[in-house]
Structures are given as C-alpha cells and as structure tokens.
Amino acid sequence: MIGLISATAAGAAACDRLAAAWPDRTRRYPGPVADAVRAAFAECEQLVCFLATGATVRLLAPLLRDKREDPGVVCVDEARRHAVALLGGHAGGANALADQVAEQFPGCRPVVTTATDATGVPGLDTLGWPVEGAVAAVSRAMLDGSPVRLVSDAVHPLPALPPNVAADADGAVSLLVSDLAVEPDAGQAVLRPPTVTVGVGASRGASAEEVLTLIESALAAAGLSPRSLAALATVEAKAGEPGLVAAAERLGVPLRAHPAAALAEIPVPNPSRAPQDAVGTPSVAEAAALREAGPGADLLVPKRKSEPAPGAAAMATCAVARRRPRGRLAVVGLGPGARDLLTPRARDELRRASVLVGLDQYVAQVRDLLRPGTRVLESGLGAEEERARTAVAQARAGHAVALIGSGDAGVYAMASPALAEASADIDVVGVPGVTAALAAAALLGAPLGHDHVSISLSDLHTPWEVIARRVAAAAAADLVVTFYNPRSRGRDWQLPKALGLLAEHRAPDTPVGVVRNASRPGERVHLTTLGALDPADVDMMTVVTVGNTATRAVAGRMVTPRGYRWQEARA
Numbered sequence: 001m002i003g004l005i006s007a008t009a010a011g012a013a014a015c016d017r018l019a020a021a022w023p024d025r026t027r028r029y030p031g032p033v034a035d036a037v038r039a040a041f042a043e044c045e046q047l048v049c050f051l052a053t054g055a056t057v058r059l060l061a062p063l064l065r066d067k068r069e070d071p072g073v074v075c076v077d078e079a080r081r082h083a084v085a086l087l088g089g090h091a092g093g094a095n096a097l098a099d100q101v102a103e104q105f106p107g108c109r110p111v112v113t114t115a116t117d118a119t120g121v122p123g124l125d126t127l128g129w130p131v132e133g134a135v136a137a138v139s140r141a142m143l144d145g146s147p148v149r150l151v152s153d154a155v156h157p158l159p160a161l162p163p164n165v166a167a168d169a170d171g172a173v174s175l176l177v178s179d180l181a182v183e184p185d186a187g188q189a190v191l192r193p194p195t196v197t198v199g200v201g202a203s204r205g206a207s208a209e210e211v212l213t214l215i216e217s218a219l220a221a222a223g224l225s226p227r228s229l230a231a232l233a234t235v236e237a238k239a240g241e242p243g244l245v246a247a248a249e250r251l252g253v254p255l256r257a258h259p260a261a262a263l264a265e266i267p268v269p270n271p272s273r274a275p276q277d278a279v280g281t282p283s284v285a286e287a288a289a290l291r292e293a294g295p296g297a298d299l300l301v302p303k304r305k306s307e308p309a310p311g312a313a314a315m316a317t318c319a320v321a322r323r324r325p326r327g328r329l330a331v332v333g334l335g336p337g338a339r340d341l342l343t344p345r346a347r348d349e350l351r352r353a354s355v356l357v358g359l360d361q362y363v364a365q366v367r368d369l370l371r372p373g374t375r376v377l378e379s380g381l382g383a384e385e386e387r388a389r390t391a392v393a394q395a396r397a398g399h400a401v402a403l404i405g406s407g408d409a410g411v412y413a414m415a416s417p418a419l420a421e422a423s424a425d426i427d428v429v430g431v432p433g434v435t436a437a438l439a440a441a442a443l444l445g446a447p448l449g450h451d452h453v454s455i456s457l458s459d460l461h462t463p464w465e466v467i468a469r470r471v472a473a474a475a476a477a478d479l480v481v482t483f484y485n486p487r488s489r490g491r492d493w494q495l496p497k498a499l500g501l502l503a504e505h506r507a508p509d510t511p512v513g514v515v516r517n518a519s520r521p522g523e524r525v526h527l528t529t530l531g532a533l534d535p536a537d538v539d540m541m542t543v544v545t546v547g548n549t550a551t552r553a554v555a556g557r558m559v560t561p562r563g564y565r566w567q568e569a570r571a
C-alpha cells in the first residue's frame with residue numbers, strides 16, 4: 001500500500017489525483033502530518049509526501065530503522081515539479097515510484113540520486129551473472145569515472161559499460177570477464193559468463209556425491225570455474241534420477257533433459273554400446289553437453305567416469321562443453337511516440353543493450369534512456385536492409401543489440417528483414433509496441449470492435465495489383481480497414497483508388513477516421529465519411545481507418561459494433 005500525505009490544499013488535490021489513478025494501491029492519511037507520517041510509515045510499504053524534503057526528513061528521522069525494511073519514500077514539491085526519491089531508492093522501490101508519480105503530473109520530473117540509477121552505470125551485481133573478487137572497489141571506480149581495465153576472453157552480450165571501463169584503460173582496478181578458474185588479482189573483479197555445460201549420465205542409484213565429485217574434477221581438469229556453469233544436461237530417461245537431480249540442485253543450475261533420438265544425432269568422440277542398449281543413444285554425457293551448449297560449442301573434457309569405491313562399478317559419467325557466447329538481438333517497438341506508451345519492457349531492453357541500431361529520428365526519441373557508452377548505429381530513411389544486416393552482424397559478433405522501430409517493430413518495420421537475415425546462433429527477443437492502428441483507434445473511439453485488417457498503400461516494394469486485390473477482398477469481406485503509408489508527395493493516386501474500391505461495397509456515409517501523428521506533437525484526429533474524405537488531409541504521418549457497413553459515428557466517436565446477438569437484441 002502507498003500512504004499519501006499532504007499539508008496544503010494543493011497537496012490534498014495532488015493526493016486526490018494519485019488516489020484516483022491508483023485506487024487499489026493507495027491510502028490517504030489525513031490529519032496533522034506528524035501523526036500521518038508516523039502511521040503511514042508503520043502501515044505502508046511506500047509513502048508519497050506532498051511536503052518539502054526538509055520537513056519530511058525531520059518527520060522521518062526518528063522513525064528510521066533498517067534500509068532493508070523501511071518503506072520507500074517519495075517527496076513531491078508544492079508545484080509538483082519534482083518527485084524526489086528520498087528514502088529506500090532500491091529496496092523500498094522509491095526510485096521506481098518517483099518515476100511513476102512524476103508520470104501522473106504533467107511537467108513533473110523524477111529526481112533519483114542513488115549512484116547506479118543516476119549515472120546509468122549497470123551495477124556489477126545486477127547483470128544476473130556471478131561476480132567475485134574486488135566487487136566494491138571496481139563498482140566504485142566505475143561510478144567515479146576512474147579507469148577500469150576490461151579484460152575479456154571473448155565478446156559477451158553485456159549491457160553498455162561506461163567509457164572509463166575499457167580494454168586500454170590504465171588503472172589500479174580491472175574487470176575480468178571469464179569462465180576460467182583464475183584467482184582474481186588484487187583490485188580485480190571477475191564476472192562469470194554462463195558458458196559451461198556439463199553432460200551427465202548415471203546408472204540407477206548413483207549418489208549425488210559421486211556425481212558432484214566427478215563434475216568438480218572434470219571442471220578442474222579443464223581449468224573452468226564452477227560459477228560459469230550454465231546447466232547440467234542428460235538424456236530424458238535419466239531426468240528423474242535422484243543423484244542427478246540433487247547434484248543440479250546443489251550446484252544451483254537446471255538439469256535439462258534431451259531426447260535420446262536428438263542426442264544420437266550429435267557427433268561425439270567416444271560413442272559406446274552400453275548407453276545405446278540402455279537408453280537409445282550411443283552417447284549421453286558428451287552428446288548432452290554439446291547439445292545443451294548449442295551451435296559452435298567445443299567439447300573441452302571428453303567423457304570420463306566416476307571413481308568407484310573399491311570393488312564397486314563406476315556409476316556416473318560426465319563431459320564438459322563450452323558454448324560460443326551468444327549475442328542477443330532485441331527487436332524493440334517504441335510505440336507511436338508518447339513516452340508513456342513506450343512499455344517498461346522496451347525501456348529495459350534499451351538499457352540491456354550495448355549497441356543500438358535504428359532510424360535516426362527514432363534514436364533521437366529514446367537517446368536519453370540509453371546507458372552511457374551505448375554504441376549507436378543510426379541511419380536515414382531507406383537504409384532498412386542495411387540496418388537489418390548491421391543489427392544481425394553485431395549480434396553475431398556477440399554483442400547485446402537493440403534494433404528499434406516505431407509502433408510495433410514487426411508491423412511494416414524492421415523485424416522481418418532482420419529475422420530473415422538472422423541465424424540460429426544468436427538469441428532473439430521481441431518486444432511488442434503499440435502500433436499506429438491501435439494508437440489511432442483509441443483516439444477515434446472503438447473502430448476496431450469487429451474483424452479488421454491493416455493494409456499498406458506503399459507500392460514501393462509491393463506491386464499495386466497485389467495491394468488492389470487485397471483492398472477489394474477487404475471491401476467484399478466487410479472488414480474494417482486501416483491504411484498505413486496512405487499517401488506521400490510522390491504517391492497520391494493510391495488512396496483515392498483504394499477508397500473507391502471500398503465504396504463499391506460501402507455507403508458514402510460510412511465513418512472514416514483520419515489520425516495524424518497519433519500521440520506525437522501535432523496530433524490531429526478527424527472523423528469524416530467515405531464520401532467526404534479529402535485526400536489532401538492525409539500524408540505519411542497519418543493512418544486512415546474506414547469502418548465496415550455497421551460502423552457508426554456516436555457522439556463524435558467512431559464505433560464498430562461487436563455484432564453479438566445480445567447487442568442486437570437490446571438495440
């Protein structure tokens with residue numbers, strides 16, 4: 001629960017606003033502020049105080065106990081220009097809350113002062129990879145901007161590191177990224193990339209101790225750090241073998257099961273009869289290690305057997321593979337324009353990347369969100385294929401890449417040319433965005449309430465005959481139609497032609513919505529009809545949504561009935 005506290009009329013109005021926006025998350029604390037702060041501090045996980053920071057600090061001071069347990073506190077000034085994360089930035093969630101509060105008041109800015117968030121430097125412990133050695137000293141140097149030498153045995157898909165962290169930096173501290181079992185030097189932190197996979201086989205009843213001893217000795221033989229272990233892998237028939245399950249649990253990694261038929265197809269140096277007869281593949285340990293590690297993996301330790309107790313038979317086998325570090329391509333839709341229609345997930349992916357690829361005007365839209373040190377590869381209109389190739393090439397080189405597009409990046413945009421180029425040796429993540437048709441529909445009313453289709457009128461890459469055929473089919477099928485790329489200076493006859501095809505099946509009074517720059521500066525929403533639409537009102541910043549035969553204008557809004565019988569019955 002978020003406790004809301006205010007002392008003045010303006011503050012009370014602001015509390016009303018938050019309470020209305022977040023009815024289930026907020027509780028008002030009226031009355032004298034000292035009592036209100038004390039009560040809210042005891043009862044809520046977070047507080048928003050419409051009070052000066054000084055007053056809030058004095059009221060909070062006697063209440064503070066432990067930074068892991070105290071609530072997060074955000075202070076907002078009387079004019080609602082600043083939302084200050086005052087207390088509990090990380091653990092109390094005040095940094096994130098300051099962002100959310102600021103979004104509720106036009107012109108209000110979040111003020112965040114904790115070091116990692118303020119400077120955009122990724123905390124070494126926030127990457128999801130184990131880290132050891134001089135973590136505090138290296139983090140401090142990263143934040144202070146003093147040189148940190150980066151030592152890496154390969155390109156790993158890390159987020160952007162600040163410019164003071166570099167291979168040629170000359171300083172007292174260094175950051176090593178490696179899966180090798182080296183002891184950190186003084187002043188060195190080591191990040192452990194998850195590159196090691198261990199394939200394991202076991203006879204029924206093999207003990208976890210026997211499996212663990214075997215794995216430890218195999219990793220030691222290859223000089224690999226157990227902290228870089230990504231997974232244990234075995235054949236499906238052994239997925240429930242208690243010794244394997246317990247070993248994976250103790251190592252803190254998943255136990256992945258592969259089908260015998262898939263393992264049988266992996267070429268290995270040491271196939272044998274016994275597993276073929278028992279589980280249907282000539283190799284379990286080697287094949288599972290390699291398959292789990294993926295394309296381009298190396299087998300570093302071939303199959304070895306556990307040391308049996310005197311007089312007993314060996315019960316377990318293992319083999320170790322190392323994956324080629326896999327680059328990461330995030331295809332990110334930025335939404336139609338407004339910052340609050342950019343999803344939190346898209347924002348996270350922009351900050352997860354070290355390389356950003358996109359059209360210059362979209363890059364400008366999000367530049368302030370990027371971490372310092374992000375490499376930006378921007379290009380102009382028309383360079384789509386080159387952008388797609390660049391993004392894929394950067395990911396194949398091992399980097400974490402974000403390829404951006406407006407609206408949804410998969411709708412008449414970069415996702416398809418990029419994925420047509422992409423190979424199986426990179427990870428691909430898609431982040432959906434609010435596409436222009438949806439942004440426009442929300443402004444128009446409810447035009448997409450029944451079956452609908454989007455059609456691009458750009459005949460640069462699609463022959464006009466194909467476009468016309470699709471428009472005619474949509475007309476005959478009585479689909480609501482949204483036209484993208486409807487009209488540009490050099491392409492002015494396509495829109496009237498397309499509207500003409502629709503008019504063969506729809507009355508002249510069919511509602512048509514024309515939305516220019518949805519959720520961007522210069523936004524314009526115009527509701528007209530098929531008969532009255534002036535194509536001169538339409539340009540490349542516009543989408544045009546034509547209703548079906550049931551679409552009506554209601555109170556100035558475009559409404560397509562859902563067509564359910566109960567609605568007809570009521571009407």
Ligand code: SAH
Pocket residue numbers: 336337405406407408409410411412413434435436437439440483484485486515516517518519520539540541542543
């Ligand atoms: N990927 C984008 C579409 C790219 S095609 C998306 O999902 O929205 C470019 C066309 O999209 C423009 O010619 C225009 O028709 C439409 N468009 C994109 N953004 C728009 C906006 N904010 N307002 C109105 N139309 C927009």
